[in-house]
Amino acid sequence: MNCLEERIVKDGIVREGNVLKVDSFLNHQMDIELFDEMGKEWKKRFAGKNINKILTIEASGIGIACIAAQHFGVPVVFAKKAKSINLEGEMYVAEVESFTHKCKNQVIVSKKFLNPEDHVLIIDDFLANGCALQGLIQIVQASGATVEGIGIAIEKGFQAGGRMIRNLGFHIESLAIVEAMDSETGTITFREQ
Ligand code: 5GP
Numbered sequence: 001m002n003c004l005e006e007r008i009v010k011d012g013i014v015r016e017g018n019v020l021k022v023d024s025f026l027n028h029q030m031d032i033e034l035f036d037e038m039g040k041e042w043k044k045r046f047a048g049k050n051i052n053k054i055l056t057i058e059a060s061g062i063g064i065a066c067i068a069a070q071h072f073g074v075p076v077v078f079a080k081k082a083k084s085i086n087l088e089g090e091m092y093v094a095e096v097e098s099f100t101h102k103c104k105n106q107v108i109v110s111k112k113f114l115n116p117e118d119h120v121l122i123i124d125d126f127l128a129n130g131c132a133l134q135g136l137i138q139i140v141q142a143s144g145a146t147v148e149g150i151g152i153a154i155e156k157g158f159q160a161g162g163r164m165i166r167n168l169g170f171h172i173e174s175l176a177i178v179e180a181m182d183s184e185t186g187t188i189t190f191r192e193q
Contacts, residue, residue: 003037004153004176005190012188014181018128018156019100020188026125026153030063038175039068042123042151045173049148051121053077055114055140057096057107057132064153065123072121077114079107079136092142094135099128109139116144127152127174130161137170154178157191 013021025031051072056065057079065076079094082105091108098105114120122136133150140147147170155162155174166172177191 002041002175002193003034007031007034008154008176008178009188014183014186014188016183018159018181020126020154020156020178020181022154026064027060032067035064035067036070038064038153039071041175042068042121042173043071046121046149046151046171049121050119051148053114053118053145054121054123055079055109055136056123057081057136060125061123064125068121068123068151074121077109079109079139081105082108092139094138094142096135097129097131099126099131107135107139109143111143114140114143114145118143118145119148120145121149121151122147123151125153127155127161127165127172128159130159130165133161133165137165149173151175156181 007025011024015021052074054065054069054074054076056062062078069076090111093106093108096105096107120140124132137147150170150172152174155177157177157179179189179191181188
């Protein structure tokens with residue numbers, strides 16, 4: 001079991017509706033030493049890839065992306081959630097449905113910060129149904145940049161996002177893949193990696 005899996009078992013809380021709460025070390029309070037280990041692991045798993053930029057989405061992706069970026073020596077761009085947009089000429093825009101908040105957000109990235117020469121590693125905290133990732137992939141592709149890989153902290157392997165996005169040919173490295181979780185007993189099982 002890796003250190004992220006151990007931490008999920010110790011401090012993660014399984015809520016009804018397939019939600020895993022990891023507020024005490026990832027989504028609210030942030031354990032930077034753990035983030036540093038995660039960054040090191042992504043650097044190892046994406047060794048040899050030509051990555052010059054990390055893209056994530058606000059809010060929870062930002063912390064892990066910034067610590068990971070220190071291992072890659074590259075800047076971080078985060079997609080902003082925007083209510084209404086009339087800046088289409090200046091922004092790449094994608095629509096993302098939030099799994100946890102059950103609402104739709106438009107997410108935007110300024111055209112200044114992504115261009116066809118960029119080789120992008122996308123990083124996010126969770127992969128569930130894959131909507132957030134699809135939005136980020138759409139934005140990278142609209143800019144003409146290349147998605148070199150996708151680093152996820154916690155993938156919920158029983159939801160469809162991971163399979164769907166791997167089937168599109170993207171290289172995803174999830175540091176912990178939850179195979180099953182039970183809100184009554186609190187049990188969490190992981191996929192062997
Ligand atoms: P997706 O778009 O893949 O369905 O969901 C990804 C986004 O939803 C993540 O960026 C994360 O913020 C949130 N999310 C999805 N499932 C969970 C969960 O079980 N726990 C928490 N804390 N966030 C989740």
